[in-house]
Amino acid sequence: xxxxxxxxxxxxxxxxxxxxxxxxxxxxxxxxxxxxxxxxxxxxxxxxxxxxxxxxxxxxxxxxxxxxxxxxxxxxxxxxxxxxxxxxxxxxxxxxxxxxxxxxxxxxxxxxxxxxxxxxxxxxxxxxxxxxxxxxxxxxxxxxxxxxxxxxxxxxxxxxxxxxxxxxxxxxxxxxxxxxxxxxxxxxxxx
Numbered sequence: 001x002x003x004x005x006x007x008x009x010x011x012x013x014x015x016x017x018x019x020x021x022x023x024x025x026x027x028x029x030x031x032x033x034x035x036x037x038x039x040x041x042x043x044x045x046x047x048x049x050x051x052x053x054x055x056x057x058x059x060x061x062x063x064x065x066x067x068x069x070x071x072x073x074x075x076x077x078x079x080x081x082x083x084x085x086x087x088x089x090x091x092x093x094x095x096x097x098x099x100x101x102x103x104x105x106x107x108x109x110x111x112x113x114x115x116x117x118x119x120x121x122x123x124x125x126x127x128x129x130x131x132x133x134x135x136x137x138x139x140x141x142x143x144x145x146x147x148x149x150x151x152x153x154x155x156x157x158x159x160x161x162x163x164x165x166x167x168x169x170x171x172x173x174x175x176x177x178x179x180x181x182x183x184x185x186x187x188x189x190x191x
Contacts, residue, residue, distance in 0.1 A: 034110050036119035037126065044127025044166040049134065051162050055151045065153075072155045079139075079147035080159075096144045099133040102126075114186035117177055122184075124170030131163030 059066065059077045066075040106126045113119055132148050139146030150159040181189045 033113045033116055033119040036116055037106075037110055037113065037123040040120050040123025041126035041130065044124055044163070045130045045134075048127065048131035048162040048166065052131075052135070052149045052151070056149055059151070074153050075151050076153040076159060077149065077151045078159050080150045081145070081147040093144050096133065096136040099129045099136065102129045103133070109184055112185050115177075115182055115184055117173065117182065118184040121170045121173035121177060124166040124173065128163040128166035128170065131161070131166070 055075060055077055059075060063077070068074055103126060106122050106129075109122060113122070135148040136146045137143055139149070141147070148161065148163075150161045150164070152161060152165075153159045183189065
């Protein structure tokens with residue numbers, strides 16, 4: 001039996017599941033996927049941070065609103081101490097802890113990351129979580145109690161920011177990847 005497994009390439013033990021040349025190829029490929037995650041996260045975080053700095057500097061002092069597409073889309077600065085739609089204003093510290101936990105989970109997943117689409121999805125989540133966590137840590141009223149700056153105000157919808165958009169897009173991508181059966185390690189499963 002061992003001779004047949006050797007000929008067709010079936011490993012005899014779990015430790016031999018991947019040939020050395022495959023391990024050598026996967027390590028650089030895995031590093032490239034982590035690089036994709038980091039680049040996407042940095043871009044999402046930077047866009048969110050810069051947009052908030054501009055909006056706070058230009059719109060908040062006079063509490064002015066800017067119409068972008070008539071009454072359908074405008075920029076209107078609000079400070080949100082809660083979660084989406086302003087829920088949970090008394091739980092700012094809990095949202096801060098949740099955001100920090102999400103960041104830790106993403107860093108742990110990155111070690112086993114061999115899928116470019118998952119790298120993009122996790123990068124969006126990481127950048128968005130970092131953007132809102134930065135507000136919660138550094139904005140008033142105090143450390144770990146800061147209110148998130150929201151400014152994109154579509155008509156008949158909640159006001160949000162670019163970090164929220166990155167989180168939602170990353171979440172949607174994760175759901176789609178899960179439905180397709182693609183795992184972060186690059187394997188595809190059929191359920």
